Each structure stands twice: as C-alpha cells, then as structure tokens.
Amino acid sequence: MKTFKAYERANGDIGIRNHLLIIPTVICSNQVCNRIVQMVPEAVAITHQHGCSQIGADKDRTFEVLAGTGKNPNVGAVIIISLGCEVVDPIALAEEIRKTGKPVEVFDIQSVGGSVKAIQYGVELAKRLKADLDRQERVDVPLSKLKVGVKCGGSDATSGLASNPALGVAADRLIDDGGTIVIGETTEIIGAEHVLAERCVTPEIKDKLYYIVDRFEKEVDRMGADMRGGNPSPGNIAGGLSTIEEKSLGCISKCGTSPIRGVIEYAEEIPETGLYFMDSPGNDIECVSGMAAGGAHIVCFTTGRGTPTGAAVIPVIKITGNGKMFAHMEDNMDVDVSQILSGTASIDASGDVIWKEIQEVAEGKLTKAEILGHQEFSINRIGPSL
Amino acid sequence: MAGDIQAGADALVVDSKDHVATALRDLNQGETAAIRRGEDLIEVKLLDAVAFGHKIAVADIPSGTEVRKYGEVIGRSTVAIEAGRHVHVHNIEGIRGRGDQAVKEAQA
Structure with a gap:
C-alpha cells in the first residue's frame, strides 16, 4: 500500500493542511472575522456576501457550502461567528461540523456586545485553537x-x-x-x-x-x-x-x-x-x-x-x-x-x-x-x- | 481526443475527421504552413494571418456545415470558408447554449 505524510482526523479522514478556519454565518460578521485574521494571520477566514435574506434551496446551499468547508479534512479547527439574527443557523452549522470530531467554537456579535468585544473574544479563541493545531504532526496515511x-x-x-x-x-x-x-x-x-x-x-x-x-x-x-x-x-x-x-x-x-x-x-x-x-x-x-x-x-x-x-x-x-x-x-x-x-x-x-x-x-x-x-x-x- | 504531437509542424489536425488545424505558432498570411495530420504532413497556403492557438481551415467548408475538431462538432459555419482561412467567431457559431435563438423561436 502506498502511503504519504498527512494529518489524521478523528473520523478517519486525512488532511494535507491543518487550517484554523473562521466562518462568518452572514456578511454582517465579515469585518469581525477579517480583524481576527489580522491578529492571528495563520487563521483563514471565508468571508462571503450571503447568509441572510435567503430562503429554500438557496439558503440550504449557502449552509451546505459553509458546513462542507468547515468539514473539509484540511481544516483542523473552526470558529463560527454569527451576527445573531441571520437565516443561516450558527448552532446547526456548528453541530454539522462537529460530526467530524474536530473542535468547533461558535458565538454571536449581538450577545458578546459588539464588534470590539467580538474581535477580542475571537482572537483569544483563535490563539488557543491554533496552539493546539501546532502540536499535531503528520503521520503515514494511505495514498x-x-x-x-x-x-x-x-x-x-x-x-x-x-x-x-x-x-x-x-x-x-x-x-x-x-x-x-x-x-x-x-x-x-x-x-x-x-x-x-x-x-x-x-x-x-x-x-x-x-x-x-x-x-x-x-x-x-x-x-x-x-x-x-x-x-x-x-x-x-x-x-x-x-x-x-x-x-x-x-x-x-x-x-x-x-x-x-x-x-x-x-x-x-x-x-x-x-x-x-x-x-x-x-x-x-x-x-x-x-x-x-x-x-x-x-x-x-x-x-x-x-x-x-x-x-x-x-x-x-x-x-x-x-x-x-x-x-x-x-x-x-x-x-x-x-x-x-x-x-x-x-x-x-x-x-x-x-x-x-x-x-x-x-x-x-x-x-x-x-x-x-x-x-x-x-x-x-x-x-x-x- | 488529443494525442502526442510530433515536432516540426506549424499546425496540428487532432482527428482525421476534422475540418480545422490549430496553429502551433503565429502564422502569416501568404505563407505555406506544414500541418500535421496523423502520419502525414500536409501543406496549406494561408489566406489569413492565424495566431498561435487559433484555427485554420484545412479544406473548403460550405456555409451551414457542422465544423469538426477533436473528431467532434464544435459549431456550424455561417459563411463558406476556403481552405487556408482563419476559422473563428467571425465565420462559425455555436449550436448549443443559444438562448438568443430560443428567444427568436419563441417570438416566431
């Protein structure tokens, strides 16, 4: 069996990168996510234009892309940042990504008390999760x-x-x-x-x-x-x-x-x-x-x-x-x-x-x-x- | 489908059913291009300049013909095209993805 070096995930998947991913559930959270990445540059934020004013299959598709990106085996840990009133459900998103066994944190800007507190809270989470990811090593996995x-x-x-x-x-x-x-x-x-x-x-x-x-x-x-x-x-x-x-x-x-x-x-x-x-x-x-x-x-x-x-x-x-x-x-x-x-x-x-x-x-x-x-x-x- | 290319040709015919060759270098109007078609090297005198990657008619193509490259239909000629002419958007059109024609048919 041919093998190569990669990260082994809890659910048996293999990852070839070990990203800390920050997901805004809605466009309204983009700036908070961007500021956190400025403070923790090794993190990746997938800012986007959607997450609200959507219905039906269109809403579902946005959810599926965000969830799938979080579940991608190249991602080692996830922070979900919600505004607090959008149509993409942040708790359901976190639960879907947690099925992979990777750590997922979730919070909303309205509950935390605005952008500044959300950025501070997000940076603390990001630094802690990143430190955990940095301790993981590649092992032999099947090609x-x-x-x-x-x-x-x-x-x-x-x-x-x-x-x-x-x-x-x-x-x-x-x-x-x-x-x-x-x-x-x-x-x-x-x-x-x-x-x-x-x-x-x-x-x-x-x-x-x-x-x-x-x-x-x-x-x-x-x-x-x-x-x-x-x-x-x-x-x-x-x-x-x-x-x-x-x-x-x-x-x-x-x-x-x-x-x-x-x-x-x-x-x-x-x-x-x-x-x-x-x-x-x-x-x-x-x-x-x-x-x-x-x-x-x-x-x-x-x-x-x-x-x-x-x-x-x-x-x-x-x-x-x-x-x-x-x-x-x-x-x-x-x-x-x-x-x-x-x-x-x-x-x-x-x-x-x-x-x-x-x-x-x-x-x-x-x-x-x-x-x-x-x-x-x-x-x-x-x-x-x- | 595309296969290995032998060195020493100015243009390439991918499949023996094709009406067109793809220029492998910039070709000038008036020059005679050596065109690879299977084992053969055919000569075609260029009636137009043809840039790298663009297509040359290797035979006369009547107007309304289904034009082939890769042995498959890539579109239809909108005018008669002589061998040696540049074949592109000015003389062939797509047959598929033609919402403009769907509108015309709906109005007719």
Missing part, C-alpha cells in the same frame, strides 16, 4: 485517501491539446492507486456530454449527467442570450476558442479515462474511490469552493491565459500548456507542460510530472497560490436575495 478536483479556467487552445490531457493522465494515476477524482463545470461539458455519458457506470448516472446539462442549458435559454461572450469568455476567444462546444471538448480530457461512478450535487460530499462529476458552474471560484466543500484535498487547475486562483482551505496547483504565458506569469504557475506542443515531451511523461507535483503538495509543498496568499472563496447562488 488512496486522497481526493483531487480537476478544473480548468482562463482556457485557450493549449488547454485542450496539452494541459488537460496531461492532467487526465495524472487523474488516472491517482485512481489507479485507489484515490478519488472529481470533475465539475456542467456548463463546460455542453457539446461534449455524449463523450462522458458513455463512461457512466449505470444508465441512471448517464441520465443524471444529461439532465444536469439540460437544466443548465434551459437556464441559458431563459436568459435569452448566446452563451458565447460569457462562456467562452472574451479571453477564451482571444486564445482561439470559438464556441462552447470547442471549449467543452478540450475540457473533458482533464478527468482522465476512468468510468464515472456518480453525479453529485454542488458541495455534496465526494464519495471515496474513482471518478465523480459534481454539478457546478464553470465559474472558477464557485466551482473550486464547491469541490472544497465536498471534501477535495487539492484542486489541479489548468489554464492557458493565466490566472492567480487559489482557495481558502485547499491548495490549487496551476498547470499550463502555454509556454509563453508560463514565462510571463511564472509567479502564479506551478507546472509547465508546454513541451507537449513543441513535440519534445509526451502527454504521459507530462502527466507524471503533474502526478509527482500532486504528491509533493499533499505532503506540504506550498503551491504558488498559497505562497501568494490566495484564499478565494465564493458560494454559488440559486435564488434571489429577498
């Missing part, structure tokens, strides 16, 4: 526990020819070792869904894949606009991609060649072992945040145009097939596979370079996005604000 998301953003023509097929090889390597891959971006399989559908292991999973694509396309119909210009974006078009179909056909190779064992909802817990599809928008930050909330440890992110994208609780490994962009934006890029295009490297060999990078990052090597402090976080909305 098969690793869950990796695959994503592309800021694509150009090199994505479909080089970086995505190479990432697909790395995805196959992880699955060969018993691990898990999740791919998302429902909008970016439009025109290529028939290729993925043939790989679904049951007719029900195949039907669900077609269903979620149809649901997205009907939303586009309802908007009354051509997708082109939004997706493919102006940058995709400048990079040579002419239609969503062309972009999609270049996108799908990044998940490798394994059978698709399930289609899961946005932010739903990713099952163990094999390849899964998460219904999510192509929007980079919403998609990556959904994967993190589903329990992904890492996201591998291919780009041709170049993007600084990181994520709050998981490392994002940036991979490009565009050698000119790599040289131009090297401080944002982790892996260059542009030699595929010049014919001087094979897709297999480039995939192995990515696979090695995944294993090193899993053991603690910092990604460029982590070094630069990129901690993007965004929640996908499915309803209007009230």
